[in-house]
Amino acid sequence: MSGIDIAENQPESFAFTPENMAKADAIIAKYPEGRQASAVMPLLDLAQRQHDNWIPLAAIDVISEKLTMPRIRVLEVATFYTMYNLKPVGKYFLQACTTTPCWLRGSDQVMKCIKDKLGLDNHQTSEDGMFTLLEVECLGACANAPILQVNDDFYEDANYENTAKLLDALKKGEVPEPGSLSGRNHSEPEAGAQTLMSYRDNEGARTYDAQISAAQSTDANAGDK
Amino acid sequence: MPKLTVNGTEVEVPAGASVLQACEEAGAEVPRFCYHERLSIAGNCRMCLVEMERSPKPVASCAMPAGEGMVIRTDTDLVKKAREGVMEFLLINHPLDCPICDQGGECDLQDQAMAFGHHSSRYDENKRAVEDKYMGPLVNTIMTRCIHCTRCVRFSTEVAGVTDMGLLGRGENAEITTYLEKALDSELSANVIDLCPVGALTSKPYAFVARPWELRKTETIDVMDALGSNIRVDTRGSEVLRVLPRLHEEVNEEWISDKTRYACDGLKRQRLDKPYLRKDGKLQPVSWDDAFAAIAAKMKGLKGAEIAAVAGDTVDVESMFALKGLMTALGSPNLDCRQDGAKLDATTRAGYLFNATIAGIEEADAILIVGANPRWDAAVLNSRIRKRWLTGGLKVGVIGAPVDLTYKYDHLGAGAQTLTELADGKNDFASVLKDAKKPMLILGMGALTREDGAAVLAMARKIAESTGMLVPASKDEEGNEVPAWNGFSVLHTAASRVGGLDIGFLPGNGGADVAGMLDGASKGKIKAVYLLGADEIDTQRLGDAFVIYQGHHGDRGAHRADVILPGAAYTEKDGLYVNTEGRVQMGLRASFPPGEAREDWTIVRALSAHLGATLPYDSLEQLRAALRKSNEVFTEIDIAPKAAWGPFGAEGAMSETGFGTTVENFYMTDPISRASQTMAECTEVFVLPKQDKTGTEG
Numbered sequence: 001m002s003g004i005d006i007a008e009n010q011p012e013s014f015a016f017t018p019e020n021m022a023k024a025d026a027i028i029a030k031y032p033e034g035r036q037a038s039a040v041m042p043l044l045d046l047a048q049r050q051h052d053n054w055i056p057l058a059a060i061d062v063i064s065e066k067l068t069m070p071r072i073r074v075l076e077v078a079t080f081y082t083m084y085n086l087k088p089v090g091k092y093f094l095q096a097c098t099t100t101p102c103w104l105r106g107s108d109q110v111m112k113c114i115k116d117k118l119g120l121d122n123h124q125t126s127e128d129g130m131f132t133l134l135e136v137e138c139l140g141a142c143a144n145a146p147i148l149q150v151n152d153d154f155y156e157d158a159n160y161e162n163t164a165k166l167l168d169a170l171k172k173g174e175v176p177e178p179g180s181l182s183g184r185n186h187s188e189p190e191a192g193a194q195t196l197m198s199y200r201d202n203e204g205a206r207t208y209d210a211q212i213s214a215a216q217s218t219d220a221n222a223g224d225k
Numbered sequence: 226m227p228k229l230t231v232n233g234t235e236v237e238v239p240a241g242a243s244v245l246q247a248c249e250e251a252g253a254e255v256p257r258f259c260y261h262e263r264l265s266i267a268g269n270c271r272m273c274l275v276e277m278e279r280s281p282k283p284v285a286s287c288a289m290p291a292g293e294g295m296v297i298r299t300d301t302d303l304v305k306k307a308r309e310g311v312m313e314f315l316l317i318n319h320p321l322d323c324p325i326c327d328q329g330g331e332c333d334l335q336d337q338a339m340a341f342g343h344h345s346s347r348y349d350e351n352k353r354a355v356e357d358k359y360m361g362p363l364v365n366t367i368m369t370r371c372i373h374c375t376r377c378v379r380f381s382t383e384v385a386g387v388t389d390m391g392l393l394g395r396g397e398n399a400e401i402t403t404y405l406e407k408a409l410d411s412e413l414s415a416n417v418i419d420l421c422p423v424g425a426l427t428s429k430p431y432a433f434v435a436r437p438w439e440l441r442k443t444e445t446i447d448v449m450d451a452l453g454s455n456i457r458v459d460t461r462g463s464e465v466l467r468v469l470p471r472l473h474e475e476v477n478e479e480w481i482s483d484k485t486r487y488a489c490d491g492l493k494r495q496r497l498d499k500p501y502l503r504k505d506g507k508l509q510p511v512s513w514d515d516a517f518a519a520i521a522a523k524m525k526g527l528k529g530a531e532i533a534a535v536a537g538d539t540v541d542v543e544s545m546f547a548l549k550g551l552m553t554a555l556g557s558p559n560l561d562c563r564q565d566g567a568k569l570d571a572t573t574r575a576g577y578l579f580n581a582t583i584a585g586i587e588e589a590d591a592i593l594i595v596g597a598n599p600r601w602d603a604a605v606l607n608s609r610i611r612k613r614w615l616t617g618g619l620k621v622g623v624i625g626a627p628v629d630l631t632y633k634y635d636h637l638g639a640g641a642q643t644l645t646e647l648a649d650g651k652n653d654f655a656s657v658l659k660d661a662k663k664p665m666l667i668l669g670m671g672a673l674t675r676e677d678g679a680a681v682l683a684m685a686r687k688i689a690e691s692t693g694m695l696v697p698a699s700k701d702e703e704g705n706e707v708p709a710w711n712g713f714s715v716l717h718t719a720a721s722r723v724g725g726l727d728i729g730f731l732p733g734n735g736g737a738d739v740a741g742m743l744d745g746a747s748k749g750k751i752k753a754v755y756l757l758g759a760d761e762i763d764t765q766r767l768g769d770a771f772v773i774y775q776g777h778h779g780d781r782g783a784h785r786a787d788v789i790l791p792g793a794a795y796t797e798k799d800g801l802y803v804n805t806e807g808r809v810q811m812g813l814r815a816s817f818p819p820g821e822a823r824e825d826w827t828i829v830r831a832l833s834a835h836l837g838a839t840l841p842y843d844s845l846e847q848l849r850a851a852l853r854k855s856n857e858v859f860t861e862i863d864i865a866p867k868a869a870w871g872p873f874g875a876e877g878a879m880s881e882t883g884f885g886t887t888v889e890n891f892y893m894t895d896p897i898s899r900a901s902q903t904m905a906e907c908t909e910v911f912v913l914p915k916q917d918k919t920g921t922e923g
Contacts (some may be wrong), residue, residue: 004394057405070388072404079393 004079005123007056007087014058020046024066037069040077044084053093053151054085082136089132090125092170095149098135101142106159110146111135113163130171143187144180153178157190229295244286244297245273253299256308256337258315258422259374260287263478264383270315270374272337274307275299283307305341312342315372318353318397319423326370328424330437334372355400361408362906363415363483365432371425373399377417384480385411386611386631401425408910412604412891415483419470430487430903431467435459443815444471446802447485448539448795449898451717452583452603453804454481458489458796458815465489465796465816475584475865476804482604483907484891484898489796491901495779497791498820508789513821516788517835523771523787524753524836529556533742533751536562536730537758537776538719539895541800541812542859544792544825545721545730546852547840548757551829554838558736559751562725564761565887566739567670568678568874569715571726574858574866576682576873578723578807580711581665582865587613589712591661593654594634595644595685596625596884597669597716601891603805606716607631620661622654625671625884639883641681648687658692665712666694670887673715676880683874689713695870709867717805718887718894720795724803727856746770756782757825758792760896775828777818778896790832791822794897798824799845801852806865809858 016024024043031038040063047059055078064071078084085093094114098107118126120133139147144156148163155166155178162181169176184190193200201207228237229244231251238247243266248255258270268288275286278296283303298304316338323329355368373392378401381390387410389403403409409417418428440459447454447468455471468489470481500516501508511519524532534552536545545562552560563569569577581589586609599607607630613619614632621634624643637643637654646652658664666689672681689695694712701707717723725731732738737745739762745751747768754767758776764785774786777794797818803809818824823831826848833840842848853859858866888894890912892904 004398004400070382070404072388072391075404076391076393080395 005087006079007054011056011058014047014051014056014062016046016062017050020050028067036067037073040067040069040074041081043067044074044078048084052088054088057086082134088125088129090130092131092150094120094131094133095136095139096133097137097139097145097147097149099138101138102146105145107146109160110148110158110163113160114167117164117167131167144184150175150178156180157182157184227291227293227295229291229293229297231297232300238291242291244275244277244284244289244291244295247291247295248275248286248297248299255286255299256341257287258333258337258372259376261376261379261420264376264379264420267375267379270372271311272308272315272341274304274311276301276303308341309343312338313346313348316342316346317348318369319372320352320369322370326367326424327365327427327432328370328421332424333422353397358400358402359406359408360403360426361410361414362903362910363429363487364409364418365427365429367425367427368400369425370423371401372423373401374422375401376420376422377401377426380417380420381409381411381414383615384416384608384612385413386608387411387414390417410911412482412484412600413480413608415486416470416480419479428467430490435461435466440466441815443796443813445796445815446810446812447481448720448802448812449482449485449488449895450603451720451722451805452476452605453720453802453808453810454485454605455810456481456485460796460816463816463819465492475582476806476808477605478609480605480608484604484894484904487903487907488895488898488901490903491778491897491899492794492796494902495896495900496819496822497777497779497783497789498818498822499791500821501786501789503787508786513831516790517832520773520788520832521835524555527752530558530735531750531752532557532755533559533737533745533753534561534755534757535564535739535742535759535762536560536721536725537756537760537782537895538564538721539795539897540721540725540758541795541798541802541825542721542724542728542809542852543800543845543848544757544829545725546728546855547826547829547833547842547848548755549728549730550840550851551833551836551838552755553733554833554840555836558733559742559745560730560736561732561739561742562722562730564719564739564759565670565674566678567673567722568675568682569673569722569726570679570682570873570875571729571731573869573871573873574727574807575711575713575868575870576686577715577717577726578866578868579667579714579716579805580868581663581714582806583609584865585663585710586610586665587616588710589613589661589663589665590618591620591657591664592622592667593637593647593658593665593688594621594623594625594630594667595669596672596681596886597667598626598628598630598671598886598888599667599669599716600628600630601886601888602669602716602718604891620654620657622657625669626886628886640881641677641684641879641884642881644681644684644688645879648684648691650691655688655692658688658694661693663696663710663712664692664694665714667714667716669716669884670718671884674887675882675884677877679875680877680879681874683876684879686713686872686874711867711870715805720802720804723805723807724801724809727803727807727858728852743767756786757829758782758896775825776896777822778900780896780899790828791818791820792825792828793818793822797822801849801859803858807858807868808865809862811862 027042028039043063048055060074064074122135125132146158148155148158157180234251236251255273257273259267268285273286274283276298277284357366378390443458447456454477455473457469457471459467472479499510502511611632622637623634627636647655668685696710698709699707743766747766753771756774760780760782772786773788774782775790796815800812892907893899898904
């Protein structure tokens with residue numbers, strides 16, 4: 001499987017919507033004169049968001065013209081990062097992390113679940129156009145491994161069962177709340193909070209936000225003395 | 226000037242030099258794949274690792290600037306181990322197909338694996354395979370062999386100025402390709418073959434033809450343009466198999482154009498290998514004696530003024546000199562070496578030379594290009610302008626056709642009108658030239674091959690004089706000599722032109738130039754025309770004249786000829802050529818001419834005996850001695866001379882028509898490239914699609 005996966009059927013043309021054009025101009029304006037090429041990554045992202053989560057070659061042309069950089073340089077960037085899709089993807093773009101921490105925590109089961117439920121292997125799109133699976137490297141949320149990213153959202157603490165539930169919900173068109181699928185609070189230990197117990201009320205709910213800011217202001221005052 | 230120690234030897238290198246360059250200075254060999262002197266630094270092959278004191282890891286020497294007091298070692302166990310490791314990684318995905326690889330025997334990877342590699346690989350997984358890419362008719366790709374050094378990408382972007390190549394994907398999926406597999410549209414594209422350190426990019430026309438150790442290598446000079454690129458001709462038996470560039474910093478650096486490299490297959494086709502004589506309207510093979518006798522019979526009784534001679538664009542100086550000697554002995558003043566009718570003036574040598582010199586382009590800070598398309602007239606020279614432009618601070622103005630030159634320029638105008646404005650200081654670019662320290666004017670044949678060429682030449686001289694392009698030698702504040710600068714530069718397109726002008730292969734007193742000869746021939750005033758490799762004239766207008774064609778290809782001249790004397794092509798004779806700078810260079814014979822064909826000067830010499838005007842030299846050495854006596858520029862080989870300034874050109878009215886370009890198709894400019902199949906393919910891929918449809922095609 002080559003990593004350079006460019007769609008064979010390409011739309012003839014691409015143009016930024018007026019809103020996105022304004023956004024693009026705002027992005028380009030962040031960079032000094034003569035360094036417009038720095039805006040290539042946000043512009044590619046903008047194009048991808050506008051165009052059903054994939055970038056057609058026509059958009060590469062538009063961006064290269066807008067940034068006065070050669071087309072091949074834009075295409076190089078677009079093919080380098082896995083975040084850019086150069087061919088159509090399903091409505092739900094699943095990116096399953098299989099790097100070491102996720103793998104140790106059972107990412108194989110997540111992959112198996114996707115295979116069982118949707119019949120998808122890496123780089124495949126389901127026939128109904130609902131799902132695309134991509135195996136990716138570290139998504140940077142190892143404390144909640146394994147991670148399954150659906151479009152822009154992270155679903156954490158995935159295992160076979162809760163992944164199946166998630167996929168069923170997505171199939172029905174429901175989008176569950178992103179975050180931990182096992183119900184754990186952020187990255188707290190699975191069995192609940194073990195530390196900072198004094199910052200919690202009797203039910204275990206956090207009360208510490210206010211307490212911490214109060215403590216910080218005391219510290220600051222102490223520093224003044 | 227940092228001083229550092231390499232393997233215990235102290236070396237001093239210029240500021241900004243890399244550790245790798247310092248190692249070379251100290252005589253320590255450092256293997257490398259991605260590093261190349263003339264390209265930007267990539268640092269991605271990791272082959273040049275060396276040990277540096279106080280560095281926890283080996284460093285990539287190509288990307289590490291040399292610093293004061295560094296202690297470098299290239300001969301330690303760590304370095305050996307690092308190189309073996311890098312080599313093992315590089316070979317993981319490299320196929321073991323050396324026995325069927327065209328690069329075999331001249332492959333950097335092969336050589337360095339032998340010298341620096343581990344004896345065996347520990348990798349027994351499947352190797353990756355990569356689809357081959359289409360890069361046009363010249364470059365063959367076997368992309369599985371690629372090691373991703375990106376030399377080709379950097380060359381095409383930086384030197385050739387075409388941004389089509391790139392590295393797509395990443396990691397194991399990285400692939401070198403052109404955008405959507407488009408042919409690499411550059412006149413210098415095939416240089417990527419020389420740059421490729423492995424067999425990923427190889428020569429398409431030379432695929433599976435020969436092994437490097439079978440070839441006889443001859444170092445000679447190219448005649449496809451007026452640059453005089455230094456080349457190496459590889460032959461097997463009598464066959465020229467390929468042409469490669471040879472290093473010459475002042476001329477072609479280490480690049481050559483695709484035409485120089487690939488027109489050589491034209492040497493095998495449409496060759497004239499025996500003398501022919503037109504009998505009953507048909508050319509029939511005859512013996513040399515019969516051919517000479519036929520010429521002698523025709524020439525008998527002709528007055529000098531009834532005979533004319535034209536020298537072609539790829540002819541060596543010696544044969545022109547011999548022919549001039551013969552014509553003078555026959556009393557003919559009708560000589561010309563300017564087939565294209567360029568109004569060049571030989572009275573002052575500086576008036577027809579590229580005085581700034583090719584290397585001098587790198588010093589120029591403003592360039593005015595008039596009536597030239599350097600990209601097609603002299604592709605390698607154009608890359609020199611681009612090289613200068615990339616360093617910044619160069620302003621380029623163009624008068625003539627607006628074409629893509631691979632660098633930015635101001636298009637000042639189309640024709641002589643703009644030139645006049647510049648001379649009068651009415652154009653903004655005049656002040657750019659005046660403010661520049663080393664301004665240059667490149668005058669192309671597009672501006673001179675016109676009726677008013679002499680007036681354009683005079684106007685260009687006026688601009689050169691009025692904008693300070695002639696800087697006399699001086700001394701700077703520290704008393705160092707600052708050499709003189711002459712920015713007036715004529716860019717020729719024919720390899721033999723400057724040599725012809727130097728020996729005075731020009732109309733004598735009352736003699737006719739090419740246009741005059743054609744007029745005379747069609748009116749019957751000129752009864753015999755001697756074409757020495759001259760094919761670029763309108764042979765239809767030769768009328769009933771008796772035409773002697775001496776040359777190597779059955780091209781336009783030979784078709785019209787009454788007698789054909791088969792000569793030698795540039796790879797088949799020793800000869801002198803003078804390039805556009807006025808640099809005399811010596812070409813050497815790489816193979817013998819086919820059949821009964823002979824070296825050109827010997828043909829003229831033999832004919833002179835039959836005509837009763839025997840030339841006074843029996844060997845090439847004697848001829849060259851006479852040549853040196855006639856003009857002292859031939860006494861020194863490979864020197865770009867400083868020619869004295871003087872009057873040239875003729876002031877006069879200029880027409881308002883825009884300056885054209887003389888090279889209509891870069892890939893086909895002379896009999897050899899017209900006979901070449903490879904050049905025909907290039908024409909089809911690169912030139913024809915861009916030309917406007919004429920309506921006559923299918």
